[in-house]
Amino acid sequence: MIFSGPAHHVDHSPAGTVLRETNAREEQKVEKVIEITGLTKTYPNHRGIEDINLEIGKGDIFGFLGPNGAGKTTAMKIMTGLIRPDRGDVRIFGHSVLEEYEKATAQVGSIIEIAESHPYLSAWENLKQIARYYPHVDDSRLDEALELTGMLKYKHEKPRKFSLGMKQRLGIAAAILSRPRLLILDEPLNGLDVEGMIDIRRLIHRLAEEDNTTFFISSHLIHDVELTCTRIGVILNGKMLSVQSMPDILQNYASLENYFVSEVERNGRVSSSAS
């Protein structure tokens, strides 16, 4: 099973304070894969993220859910070392991304914003370039990663001729190539058709179940997050509103959409009553 154990009980603290989840996770001493503390980044236009606190345990398929501009990419760029926060830190497998970047990201695969590839190398040659960094990745693993993402039939074709969905699949093949223990994927279903979404969702579940891979996935596609993820964090206007397990959400709200709307409305009421 991807997620098991009794329900989580979430402290619905106002946004900006530490969200505490007391429950079986702590009792089971789930290994912490990601610890985010006080993460804050303000761009010159005063937007960004504010005081994000979050823990992701081993085997979680965490869905980072929020509308356009909520702050998902900003948080994920900091997590993968692409930008520095103003305050706070991210620890991955116990290592600070700010202070021990190489150790923190050694077992992490990621796609942030768009899945980049060399347009004039074939799909296979693109993966071969990445494989140079990983001595344990042999040529058969390149084919395996292409097969897992439905790209094996295009292995000799070049990404400049690929659709957005095919580029996204190749990006996912690149991200999983080294068998990372954590995958950080920013909008991984971007550009995929229905079949592509189903394929990638199956792949995510398979990697979580068979290899105990942990996932941190951002998306604004509520229905897909509901089908894919085991825990959900809602982010709005740069602040984490709440974190809950998907079984709890479905039990208490019947659908992720109901939960999301309820959280956004509740936050709106908190803001207006506070002002």
Ligand SMILES: Nc1ncnc2c1ncn2[C@@H]1O[C@H](COP(=O)(O)OP(=O)(O)OP(=O)(O)O)[C@@H](O)[C@H]1O
């Ligand atoms: N380089 C930047 N300079 C100034 N403002 C920025 C910059 N990058 C992001 N922002 C602003 O910070 C906020 C958060 O943006 P971010 O890209 O993190 O959101 P997001 O949740 O990933 O959105 P989307 O779903 O549209 O990708 C937005 O209001 C955005 O306009």
